[in-house]
Amino acid sequence: MTGELSPIDKAKFVAAKRACDYVEDGMRVGLGTGSTAAWMVRCLGELVRDDGLNIVGVPTSSRTADLARQVGINVTSLDEARWLDVTIDGADEYDGNLNLIKGGGGALLQEKIVATASDQMVVIADISKKVETLGAFPLPIEIIPFGWQTTKALVEETLIGLDVLGRTTTLRMNGDAAFVTDEGNYILDLHLHRIANPRQMSLVINQIPGVVENGLFIDICDAVVIGYGSGKVEVHDINAGTVEEDKIDFVESANLFSDL
Template sequence: MDQNELKALVGQEAVKYIQDGMIVGLGTGSTVRYMVDALGKRVQEEGLKIVGVTTSNRTTAQAEGLGITIKDLDDVDHIDLCIDGADEIDTDFNGIKGGGGALLWEKIVNNASTKRMWIVDESKMVPRIGNFGVPVEVIPFGAQHVFNYFEKQGYHPKWRMTDGEKYRTDEHNLIIDLKVGEIVDPKALAEDLIHTVGVVEHGLFLNRVDTVIVGRQNGPEVLQVK
């Protein structure tokens, strides 16, 4: 199976955990797209009744187009299960997210969820996170000063760009991607980033997952985080 087939595999496996009446957090990214497609099929063919809370405008548009009921986070009092992708996951189940530019909403929905599930193809499982890079969402005002601080810290920052312009998130913020290599102490880096004035959120997701479904050539592997 190629990478897209592995993504589809875990997306189909993940929706088996969704039950009638659930409020489900719907993540963002290429793997999640397959999951939302599979969920839409269950809604249409089985009459599954669920409410989705999305982590990006892109996921909202996809889900609503498939007939999935979507509500704002503040219109629900809980989320039963959040299903999202990840850019890297290490052996301690620390993750990096934000490659799709939705890390702020993803972390907010993750935080509001009773159970958290990540779905990935096997290439995302690594001994130590960091080589993907760490996305950091910053407000536009004074953003260059934050960028300069990251340079002084040796984080090798790069502006995320799209069509020749700085990328804007759904909250109209900017993203700085840090090329830090393998991270020896993710917690220490997370503390430095979140306490940097001007930073809204970072893409280090530490202690934020309960189940990981990995797409492998011999089928989906379900890992329960202890």
């Protein structure tokens, strides 16, 4: 029940609920991955069940696909959908230009492909994800398993020439084994603390053999919906240059909260 939600979960919920306003009947919708995106999938599922919303979802991970099917959303692949009307996803960090770090959940490759195949990308987040300069959250990069230690060494060597505060890199683990993405790859987390030039970082890192993609989303996000524990919501639209405020009432919903 909503009364049992923590303030941070309330913030995620109201952001997710407000972001559903971007979705209209007949749309093809990219469905993000992560705790905030999961709220959005649940909210869309409720609209499908209760209001007859007719959409097709393209998930960015296998776990999002499972959740979408559970809540009644029709799921298809990006190859079938080809192009999307909107993608709604979370972020680990965002700055004033709506540049993002994503990949904390390990789905950055599919997330970036789906986001760039959309007319609009909308990010849902709580205010704690806002930063002046990207980099406090470790930057994930997806690498192929073959020769991963060599790739790691090349990444560390490359970081010497970039304007960052830290250069520690770690292989993401899942227990005693390396974390494996949906594409069968590994994740390196770069503990940079500050990224002075995210655009340069993204371009340079992607040139390293063995690197598949990085978690910097530059010039991809169109709007950020920020939720607060009080129910307040702010919508920052980078294209229109506007900031709108709204208030979302907490309404108990058996469908949405029954399995929390």
